[in-house]
Amino acid sequence: MENEEKVGAGSRRLSREKLIQAAAKARENAVAPYSKFKVGAALLTQDGQIIGGANVESASYGLTCCAERIALFKALTDGHKKFVAVAVVARWDGGPMPCGACRQLLAEYAPEAKVFIADSDDLKTVKTFTVRGLLPLAFRLAS
Ligand SMILES: [Zn+2]
Numbered sequence: 001m002e003n004e005e006k007v008g009a010g011s012r013r014l015s016r017e018k019l020i021q022a023a024a025k026a027r028e029n030a031v032a033p034y035s036k037f038k039v040g041a042a043l044l045t046q047d048g049q050i051i052g053g054a055n056v057e058s059a060s061y062g063l064t065c066c067a068e069r070i071a072l073f074k075a076l077t078d079g080h081k082k083f084v085a086v087a088v089v090a091r092w093d094g095g096p097m098p099c100g101a102c103r104q105l106l107a108e109y110a111p112e113a114k115v116f117i118a119d120s121d122d123l124k125t126v127k128t129f130t131v132r133g134l135l136p137l138a139f140r141l142a143s
Pocket residue numbers: 066067068069098099100101102103
């Protein structure tokens with residue numbers, strides 16, 4: 001029942017479960033030789049497309065990039081601009097919460113998105129948040 005939730009609009013509506021599964025699939029391509037902590041993310045665009053991403057680590061640890069930002073950068077540089085949801089999956093009790101850096105980027109480029117979080121060992125238990133809820137009063141440049 002919970003997993004029957006749909007996101008998106010009209011004929012583009014997609015089950016939350018499908019987006020979670022896309023994040024789990026993206027996780028398979030994580031490049032995490034140091035931490036072994038594999039994370040997958042999947043963004044749902046307003047027009048119904050799914051863009052996945054996974055974390056990539058560097059021997060220079062500070063250069064590592066999270067799955068959420070990889071997915072977001074892929075989507076943005078492919079020309080997508082409107083996002084309705086993002087799913088994040090990793091083997092972590094209760095699911096992996098996005099870090100502060102990812103919350104900032106999501107607040108800038110996907111402010112209306114829902115955020116679905118799941119443990120890769122239990123994809124049916126999903127926590128739902130909003131980007132705004134995860135980063136209230138996000139940093140913005142004055143326009
Ligand atoms: Zn992050």
